[in-house]
Amino acid sequence: MKALAGSPALGVLLTIAGFLLAWGQPPVLPSINVVDMIPASLSGETNQDSEPFLAIQTANPQIMVASAFTPNPFSNTGKAPLYVSQDGGKSWVLNAITPVPRMTCDITHAMAAGENHPRGDLHAGTLACASSITLEESETNDVSSNTTMNVQTTRGNVDQPFVRALGISSGDRIYVGVNDFNQPNGHTATVDVSVDGGATYKSFPIEARKTMGQDGPSVRPAVAGDGTVYAAFFGWRKFSGTVATSDVVVVRTDTAAPGAIPFQALKDPSDKLPGRLVVKNISIPWSNAPTLGQERIGSTLSIAVDPNNSSTVYVGWADRGNKGDIYTLHVRRSSDRGVTWSKKDLPHTTIRNATNLALAVAQNGVAGVLYQQLSNGRWVTHLVQSHDAFATIQDTILASVPANEPTEQFLPYLGDYDYLLSVGNEFRGVFCANNTPDLGNFPQGVTYQRTADFTSKTLNDGLGNQVAISIDPFYFSVPVIP
Amino acid sequence: MKISSFFAALVGTTLWVALFGLSGAAWPQEPDQQTAPAKQSSIVFSGTVSQLGATSFADVPRSAQTIVVRVDSVLKKPAPVSLKRGDNVTVEVKDTSAFQEGARATFYTDGWIFGSGVAVKELAHEISPAGEEATKAASTGEKVSGHTQEQSDQELQDRLNSSDFVVIGRVTGVHRWTPPKSATPYRITEHDPDWHEAVLEIKSVLKGGKVKGNKMVVRFPARNDVAWAQSPKFEKNQRGIFCLNRDQVSGVPTAKLGGNQVNAYTCLGHGAALPMAEEAHVRSLLKRR
Numbered sequence: 001m002k003a004l005a006g007s008p009a010l011g012v013l014l015t016i017a018g019f020l021l022a023w024g025q026p027p028v029l030p031s032i033n034v035v036d037m038i039p040a041s042l043s044g045e046t047n048q049d050s051e052p053f054l055a056i057q058t059a060n061p062q063i064m065v066a067s068a069f070t071p072n073p074f075s076n077t078g079k080a081p082l083y084v085s086q087d088g089g090k091s092w093v094l095n096a097i098t099p100v101p102r103m104t105c106d107i108t109h110a111m112a113a114g115e116n117h118p119r120g121d122l123h124a125g126t127l128a129c130a131s132s133i134t135l136e137e138s139e140t141n142d143v144s145s146n147t148t149m150n151v152q153t154t155r156g157n158v159d160q161p162f163v164r165a166l167g168i169s170s171g172d173r174i175y176v177g178v179n180d181f182n183q184p185n186g187h188t189a190t191v192d193v194s195v196d197g198g199a200t201y202k203s204f205p206i207e208a209r210k211t212m213g214q215d216g217p218s219v220r221p222a223v224a225g226d227g228t229v230y231a232a233f234f235g236w237r238k239f240s241g242t243v244a245t246s247d248v249v250v251v252r253t254d255t256a257a258p259g260a261i262p263f264q265a266l267k268d269p270s271d272k273l274p275g276r277l278v279v280k281n282i283s284i285p286w287s288n289a290p291t292l293g294q295e296r297i298g299s300t301l302s303i304a305v306d307p308n309n310s311s312t313v314y315v316g317w318a319d320r321g322n323k324g325d326i327y328t329l330h331v332r333r334s335s336d337r338g339v340t341w342s343k344k345d346l347p348h349t350t351i352r353n354a355t356n357l358a359l360a361v362a363q364n365g366v367a368g369v370l371y372q373q374l375s376n377g378r379w380v381t382h383l384v385q386s387h388d389a390f391a392t393i394q395d396t397i398l399a400s401v402p403a404n405e406p407t408e409q410f411l412p413y414l415g416d417y418d419y420l421l422s423v424g425n426e427f428r429g430v431f432c433a434n435n436t437p438d439l440g441n442f443p444q445g446v447t448y449q450r451t452a453d454f455t456s457k458t459l460n461d462g463l464g465n466q467v468a469i470s471i472d473p474f475y476f477s478v479p480v481i482p
Numbered sequence: 483m484k485i486s487s488f489f490a491a492l493v494g495t496t497l498w499v500a501l502f503g504l505s506g507a508a509w510p511q512e513p514d515q516q517t518a519p520a521k522q523s524s525i526v527f528s529g530t531v532s533q534l535g536a537t538s539f540a541d542v543p544r545s546a547q548t549i550v551v552r553v554d555s556v557l558k559k560p561a562p563v564s565l566k567r568g569d570n571v572t573v574e575v576k577d578t579s580a581f582q583e584g585a586r587a588t589f590y591t592d593g594w595i596f597g598s599g600v601a602v603k604e605l606a607h608e609i610s611p612a613g614e615e616a617t618k619a620a621s622t623g624e625k626v627s628g629h630t631q632e633q634s635d636q637e638l639q640d641r642l643n644s645s646d647f648v649v650i651g652r653v654t655g656v657h658r659w660t661p662p663k664s665a666t667p668y669r670i671t672e673h674d675p676d677w678h679e680a681v682l683e684i685k686s687v688l689k690g691g692k693v694k695g696n697k698m699v700v701r702f703p704a705r706n707d708v709a710w711a712q713s714p715k716f717e718k719n720q721r722g723i724f725c726l727n728r729d730q731v732s733g734v735p736t737a738k739l740g741g742n743q744v745n746a747y748t749c750l751g752h753g754a755a756l757p758m759a760e761e762a763h764v765r766s767l768l769k770r771r
Contacts, residue, residue, distance in 0.1 A: 041596045045562035051708075069708055074524040074560050074593035076637050076752050084595075086541055093541045093597030102752070105673060105709035119543075129709035133673055144543050146574065146594045146603055159671045181669050213668050239670060288672055288705065298672065410711030416672060449598070451564070462564030 030426055032444040034398055035475045036435060036452075037066060037083050037092040042073050043451040044461030045470070048408065051415030052430035052473040055122060057111040058167050061423045062088045065111065065122055065143050066430050068415075068473040071103040072096050080104045080126070084143045086119070089428065089475045091449060095144060098126055099136050099151045105129035106160055112174070113167025117141040123198055124149060125161025125176045135161055137176060139198045152198045157181045158190075160217045160299075160416075166227065172197040177219030177231055180205070189215040189233035189249075191263065206231055206251045206263045208273040212239045216246060216284070217416075218301035224310035229253050230338060231263060232303040232315050237281065244284045248317050249275040250303065250338050266338050278332055278341045282319040285327065292355055293374045293403040294413040297327045304359035304367070307422070311337045314367055316349070316357045329354045329371055333389055346390040358420040360427060362480040368427045370420040379403045379414065381431045385481045394481050399474065401434035401441045406469050414471065428477045435459065435472035446474075519590035519606040521636045526558040527551075528588040528610070529571065531581050538570040539599040547574050548601075549581055551589065563593070565600055572601035586610040639767050641753060645725040647690035648768065649698070650761065651682040653720040659701060659737075666733035673710075675703030677732055679746075680716035681739065682724065688768055690726075699737035700747045701729055714755035723756040723764055724749050 038045060049068040057063035064085045072078035073094060080103045081096040098104060106127035113121060120141035128134045135158045138149040162177040173195050180190035180203060187207035194201045207215050216234025223229050230252050238245035251274060253262040266276040285291070286298040300318035313334050321328025331349035332342045354373035361367050369384045381399040386392060420429040437452035437459060439445070450472075451462045459467040520526065529551040537544045553569045565571070573589055575581060587609045591602035642648055659679040682698045703710035714724075729735050729746040737746035749755055756764065 039597045041564050041598065041600045042562050043564045072593075073562055073596055076634070077640070078524070078592065084541065091541070091597065093595050095595050096593065102712075103708075105707075127673075127709075129673065133671075133709060142543075144541065144595065157667075157669075159669075159673065179671070181667055214670060217671060286670070288674065288676075288707065296672065408706075410706050410708050411672075412708065461562070463566055 030477065030479045032396065032479070033089065033475075033477045034442055034444055034446045035089060035092070036446065036448040036450060037430075037473045037475050038435070038450040039093055040449050040451060040462060042094065043459070044463075044465070044467055045073065046468050047071055048406075048410060048413070048471045049473050050412055050432045050471050052418055052432050053108045054419045054421060054428065054430045054475070055109045055111045056421055056423050056428060058113050060118065062086060063111070063119055063143070064089055064428070065109060066092065066473060066475065067104070067107045067109065068432065069103055069105075070094070070473070076102055078102065079148055080107070082143060083473070084119075085475070086144075089477055092475065095146070097140060097143070097146070097148050098124060099138050099149050100126045100128040105133070108161060108163045110163045110165035110174070112165035112172035119143050121167075121172060121197070122149070123163055123165050123172065123174050125163045125178070127159075127161065133157070133159070135178065137161070137174075137192065137198060137201060153201050155182070160219065162218070162220050164221045164223045166223045171195065174198050174201075175221040175223060175229055175231075176201070177221045177233070179215060179217045179219055181214065186211040186213045187215070189219045189235070191219065191221055191231050193262065204262055206233065206275065207235060207249070208275050209235055209247075209271070210237070212236050216244060216301070217299040220301050220303050222303045222305045222313070224305045225307045226310050227255050228305065228310035228337070229263075230303055230305055230313055232301055234284065234299060234301060234317070235275070239286070242286055243320070244286050244298070245281055246284050247280045248278040248282065248301070248315065250278055250313070250315055251275045252338050276338050276341070278315055282317075284319045288411065290408060290411070290413070292326050292353060293379065294408045295355060296411045296413070296416075297355060299416065300327070300329070300355050300357050302357050302359040304361050306361045306365055307363060309365065311335055312361070312365070313338055314359045314361065315341075316359050316369065318355060318357060321350075321352060325352050327355055328352050329357050331357075331359065331369060331390070348384065348386075348390045348393050356415060356418040356431065358418050358429065360420040360422045360429075362422040362427065363424065364480060364482070366480050368420055368422065368480075370418060370429050370431065372414060372418065372431060374403055377403050379433060381433060383420070383427060383429070383476070383478050385427070385478075387481060396478055397443050398431065398476050399433045399442055401436065405434060406471065422480065425480050426477045427480055428475070430473055430475050432471050432473050434469060436469045520558070521634070523558065523590035523605050524560060524593055524634075525563065525565070525591045525600070525602050526588065527553050527565070527571070528555045528557065528586065529553045531583055531585045531587070532570065534578065534581065534583060537601070538572045539597055539601075541597045542572045542595050542601045545574075546578055549573050549575055549578070554586070557588070563596070563600065570599060572599070573604050574601070575604045575607070580607070580609070635767065638753060638764070639770070641725050642689065642764065642767055643771060644727070645689060646728055647693075647698070647726040647747065648688040648723065648764065649682065649690070649693070649726065650685045650688065650723050650758070651698070651721070652685065653680045653716050653718055654683045654697075655681045656716055656718055658704075661733050673707050674705060675707075675710050675732075676705040677701050678704045678716070679737060688723070688764060694744070695740070697739060698726065698747055699739050699744060700724065700726060700749050701732050701737070702749055712752040713750045716749075721758055723758065723760055725754045725756075
């Protein structure tokens with residue numbers, strides 16, 4: 001070797017050898033990964049860790065943050081924790097740094113840029129529910145530090161903060177969809193906008209029509225790379241106590257830095273008011289009790305925009321569906337910046353008795369739909385992909401678990417939402433499920449961090465004591481179809 | 483498990499005797515203050531320092547403040563936490579100069595990062611004399627590991643301190659209560675508490691003033707939503723110890739009781755209602771105030 005060092009012949013030989021090695025071998029493709037996120041050192045936990053969410057750092061997608069209704073693992077008065085991965089989701093740790101004591105009762109988050117903070121910049125919207133429901137919008141530059149996230153704004157009387165962010169050189173732009181009961185005239189669908197990394201927020205009501213006194217809880221922003229921002233919400237027109245009569249409304253603003261009146265770019269031809277009505281007067285069952293299996297239902301909504309073509313946008317929701325159905329999912333598409341929408345559900349996207357719909361669009365334009373369907377006594381978690389507006393699909397079942405166990409500790413059982421994102425050539429997401437270590441429940445395979453015996457299909461606390469099954473958060477990554 | 487009784491005995495006898503006069507202790511040596519680290523810590527263990535400026539597993543940021551300690555004995559930990567003798571723990575210490583490799587100490591800590599291992603933040607420590615087993619407490623330590631999500635003494639003390647009333651009573655009736663529309667804005671949310679009222683017949687008042695007619699109205703969320711799942715749900719004939727606060731949550735501070743307007747109270751959050759078996763414990767904590 002020493003004789004060859006520095007010789008031109010070495011380079012030639014290595015090049016030829018490398019070519020021969022590579023030639024004829026398939027390119028290395030990412031595989032499907034499913035990971036139970038509970039860390040090994042918390043193997044004894046039996047919490048209902050439901051309602052997961054996921055953030056991926058833009059600058060380094062190996063850095064991710066997730067959340068669930070996971071209580072502080074060491075104190076009833078300590079801060080609610082976040083899950084952190086620094087290796088692209090292979091492993092997760094828990095770090096109790098949110099501003100909320102013990103456990104949040106709603107949390108979403110986004111990591112916008114992070115180019116100056118290797119383990120930041122995380123922006124979160126949390127609800128603390130110890131005695132009253134309070135929204136805190138907060139941030140941290142290091143998700144592994146032991147410093148509590150910095151609270152930037154606080155206010156009460158709001159519901160379901162839903163955070164999206166866009167990193168640009170002049171500062172992160174943050175969009176937080178909230179159902180803001182402080183807004184006048186029942187126009188509660190609101191987007192909080194910060195154009196200075198969360199230092200200041202301004203609230204913009206996005207409802208323009210008469211409501212029954214408020215809009216539905218879900219207000220969902222979606223941000224494209226060019227700064228186009230969409231938001232979808234349920235415009236509640238009537239409410240019977242058990243059924244909301246609702247429109248699905250989409251608004252849009254065309255610059256990352258909104259002007260005086262943002263989210264006015266789309267107007268519906270029927271009344272010329274801001275906000276395009278994708279569907280009108282649908283019936284949405286509202287049940288704050290176990291209704292779909294052990295899950296409650298009432299406000300399932302998702303919107304996703306093509307990151308490289310902001311003209312293409314998908315919206316999905318759940319309503320009553322046909323007679324005999326409990327809760328039915330629907331997905332529609334616009335290819336002209338939300339001006340017109342498909343008249344009917346896209347093929348393969350009318351999905352009966354399902355919830356937790358989450359949409360995402362990959363870099364190559366492939367659309368992904370994550371959902372959980374109650375089928376034959378099991379919760380079945382699907383990721384459906386399509387490159388042709390769901391005319392043809394690839395359906396990947398990530399989990400199929402018994403729906404009748406464990407017994408719910410509280411609602412939501414699995415979550416009022418789960419989440420799906422795309423990065424590079426992967427869809428990445430999170431869902432919650434029964435954590436029985438049974439390979440038959442996970443058709444794509446699964447990795448448990450916590451101590452589990454797949455032979456006896458039991459959990460233990462790492463000290464030899466058996467642990468009851470519970471609901472755990474699961475992370476997954478699935479290659480995007482070509 | 484009674485954490486307080488253990489640590490009263492532990493600190494009051496073994497540790498205090500063992501550590502009296504130790505120059506290496508980093509916690510004040512007054513007896514009352516000796517109980518502080520045990521009370522405030524969620525994870526207590528004795529161990530041997532194996533590395534300085536290091537961490538025991540990936541994902542923990544290494545710094546000059548982080549040291550690795552091999553666990554000799556676990557004295558206190560939450561039940562879900564997997565921690566045992568022989569494990570390596572990362573401790574973010576307050577003063578790195580207090581530690582050398584090979585030093586033995588008892589660490590009073592709070593959790594930090596939970597992954598393939600455990601990382602904790604030091605609240606206090608007690609250096610063991612050279613040549614001595616970690617601490618005498620360690621010999622009994624394994625018996626007390628297994629502290630669960632139950633309320634710790636410190637948490638219960640804090641709750642008692644912040645309560646307007648602590649009473650022993652019986653629930654004589656429960657009914658649904660809807661706030662008047664004039665009092666609170668109409669809203670529909672999955673976090674709706676579904677307020678109910680319980681009438682409490684008071685047997686004795688452990689904290690607070692005299693209760694007129696020996697009855698109180700307590701509002702509680704009947705909903706099993708995540709926001710309220712930790713709050714006690716009342717049932718007729720239920721007996722117990724109740725930590726009550728004037729109602730500042732429902733939007734209406736008063737209630738009707740026997741045709742009279744009375745103050746309304748709430749009993750919210752984890753551990754606000756306690757079984758009668760806790761009476762002596764609660765009384766002893768109230769005496770310490």
